[in-house]
Amino acid sequence: MSDNQVAFECPGCGEIHVLPIGPAADGHQRPVWDYNGDPVRPTFAQSVLARNGHHIDGDKMECWCNYEERTGRNSPFKCGICHSFVTDGMIQFLGDCTHALAGQTVPLPDWS
Incomplete structure (x- = not known):
């Protein structure tokens, strides 16, 4: 992705999660996630x-x-919470998720 962002398709909620990993191109302030740089x-x-x-x-x-x-x-949307940690290509869904994968850890799906 552009503008110092990465994205992944979430198998829990079915949405695309976009995470800023560096400053915005236009200079506005935003939260930034640490990223290990490994797309796999x-x-x-x-x-x-x-x-x-x-x-x-x-x-x-x-x-x-x-x-x-x-x-x-x-x-076009559903009410819900999707809360996770992504570590070494695995996504750990926390107990406050409102989807069926709450409390489970699964591999991130391939996304091209």
């Missing part, structure tokens, strides 16, 4: 936490949980 067996230091819907602010009034009911259209 990556390690990122700090955990990776992604929250969607009411898990961001606790409000279920206007979130993805009731999007279909409110709009009559399929929801």
Whole structure:
């Protein structure tokens, strides 16, 4: 990826997680993850936490949980939490994940 970022496809939540590993090209401040530089067996230091819907602010009034009911259209997202550590190409999902891989450790899938 560009702008000092790397990404991986998450087998738990099915989303792409993008992590900044260096300063932004435009100079704005952002959190930065340590990265071992290995695209085959990556390690990122700090955990990776992604929250969607009411898990961001606790409000279920206007979130993805009731999007279909409110709009009559399929929801493009799901409410959830995906929290993990990535070490040597393995992804360890923590217990606060809301998907089926919570508490499990699995290999990162190949992604081209």
